[in-house]
Amino acid sequence: MAKNAMQKQAVQLDAADKKILRVLQKEGRLSNTELAEKVGMSTSPCWRRVRRLEQEGVISDYSARLDRRTLGFGVLVIVTIQIDAHNVEQAVEFEEAVLKLEQVIACYSVGGGVDFVLQVVCEDLDAYAEFSMNTLRRLPGIKAMESNFVLKELKPLTGWPI
Known part of the structure; x- marks a missing residue:
């Protein structure tokens, strides 16, 4: 049975996890190589951290932010x-x-x-x-x-x- 939002426990994040998440929130289309460079890590550890954050549910999805006005929603x-x-x-x-x-x-x-x-x-x-x-x-x-x-x-x- 899936936990609802009220039952989820906060995941412990270290400084490197937070740096990765801050960058991904702004630039979700980065390749792992680009992300690793921006957060000052080598590619393999960066990739492992991102995968762990996905598995723990911290990263739940990737999407694009769309401009509502450009889409016609004034x-x-x-x-x-x-x-x-x-x-x-x-x-x-x-x-x-x-x-x-x-x-x-x-x-x-x-x-x-x-x-x-x-x-x-x-x-x-x-x-x-x-x-x-x-x-x-x-x-x-x-x-x-x-x-x-x-x-x-x-x-x-x-x-x-x-």
Whole structure:
């Protein structure tokens, strides 16, 4: 059975591991030779460390960061949602519905005044209005929903502070 994010134990990282991870977060396409050179190691030990970090789940995937505006997503919205009842069935039903929505690029179950925080992208305000009224508001169990439009991305996620 796979551990969920709350059950995972933090992996102990030494200075060399952290240096490798910092470089890979910024430049994931580097060859092992280029990575080893940037972190000041020879290629074999660098390769072994990267493989170990992958096996331990510290490195979970490799991907490219895409520019949302260039892709035609001019609107980024932070949506907060409260659900009616706080039972497992309703939360699972909501979560399963959200996972199917490609406009929702991130979703977090949170504590506090709201139950879920979503990041949503759309082409423009009209597209968001359509998505909001005809899709989001119709998700199961929604009690309240608030849309917060991102005016400026000051510090988008580019990596973890290691």
